[in-house]
Amino acid sequence: MENLLETYGEGPVLLAVGALVGLLFGAAAQHSRFCLRAATVEVADATPGPRLSIWFISFAAAVFSVQFAIAMGWLRVSDARQLANVGSLSGAIIGGLMFGAGMILARGCASxxxxxxxxxxxxxxxxxxVLTIVAQASLTGILAPSREALSSMWQVPGGEARDMLNLLGLGAGAAATIGAVALVAAVWFARRSHVRLSHMIAAALVGFAVALGWIGTYWVAQSSFEVVPITSVTFTGPSTDTLMGLVAARDMPMGFGVGLVLGVFAGAGFTALLTGEWKLQRFGADTPMELYLIGAALMGFGSMLAGGCAVGAGMSGGAIFALTAWVAVLCMWLGAMATRRLMQTTALRRTA
Incomplete structure (x- = not known):
């Protein structure tokens, strides 16, 4: 790693690491149909099945692999922003609810x-x-004061106060064991739901990609003379960086997030072409554009308020047991299920 950094510098190496993680995540997510929104729909409709089991496998695999890496000494996450920085429980709650509602309206989360x-x-x-533009406006633009006001309502200090394992008195070994048991249970549930073996493997690879992101950026940070933040798979922030780099700079910024976005796009696209699933899909009568745009706006603001998207907070943050990440993903589930039930009720009233 030291030789690579000396030869190419931190930016290109992080870009390559992000691209490799993205290729794995994109290909695996496309094949497994990994989607938090689909999982919440099954639970809201009281029909838990394949989509829920896929998400469950991915989440359990992320928890197990990340905590196993920590227990083995391959990774240390105490400096990650989800743990080290001041967090916002009010942001996690409000932003999570907004993001959950938005992904139902837009029929998909950011990833x-x-x-x-x-x-x-x-x-x-x-x-x-639209999601990316609203996220950028929430980070540094016209919506930033509203985001900051909501975030400041209920804050939690960084460090031990944000570390759920510390609060529970557990270590990485115990957390890895819990993740392994959850992964076995998820596979059992997937088999009961008649999920194909290749889809189960791909779902696990989605979770392992999260661990690979943490480990890869940690190794770069350990070998670099510069300050390199350790991070993993997340999409709202990297998507805004990529878009701003395309429209506001002559050169694409080098970094893990940009490589991740490009890698996911390439991995998912190649997999779709390979399996014959690539096809143009447009808005139609059964896919009203206004609902998608409202959902995008809710997710853009909600993700910046919650500290990440369904993957950034829900899986990358959840796998390191960041308190605000677990609160955020719980509220995403609640917001999504409530919105799904509300939409069903409205639809029934219209047809009555």
Whole structure:
């Protein structure tokens, strides 16, 4: 790693690491149909099955592999922003609820929209662009004061106060064991739901990609003379960086996030072409554009408020047991299920 950094520098190496993680995540997510929104729909409809089991496998695999790496001494996450920085429980709650509602309206979370964009889904491309623009406005633009006001309502200090394992008195070994048991249970549930073996393997690879992101950036940070933040798979922030780099700079910024976005797009697109699943999909009468745009706006603001998207907070943050990440993903589930039930009730009233 030292030789690579001396030869190419931190930016290109992080870009390559992000691209490799993205290729794995994109290909695995496309093949397994990994999607938090689909899992919440099954639970809201009281029909738990394949989609829920896929998400469950991915989440358990992420927890197990990340905590196993920590227990083996391959990774240390105490400096990760999800643990070290001041967090916001109010942001996690409000942002999580907004993001959950948004992904139901837009029929996909930030990661799913990126994967679908690579398969020719024009709805996902438009929705993803709106999500990214709103996220940037929430980070540094006109919506930033509102985000900061909501985030400041209930804050939690960084360090031990944000570390759920510390609060529970558990170590990485115990957490890895819990993750392994959860993974076995998830596989059992997937078999009961008649999920194909290749889909189960791909779902596990989605979770392992999260661990690979943490380990890869940690190794770069350990070998670099510069300050390199350790991070893993997340999409809202990297998508805004990639878009701003395309429209506001002559050169694409080098970094893990940009490599991740490009890698996911390439991995998902190649997998779709290889399996014959690539096709153009447009807005139609049964896919009203206004709902997608409202959902995109809710997810863009909600993800910046919650500290990450369904993968960034829900899996990358959840796998290191960051308190605000677990609160955020719980609220994403609640917001999504409530919105799904509300939409079903409204639809029934219209047809009555």
């Amino acid at each position: 799913r929209l990126l994967v679908l964009s690579a398969t020719g889904n024009l709805r996902a491309i438009v929705t993803g662009l």
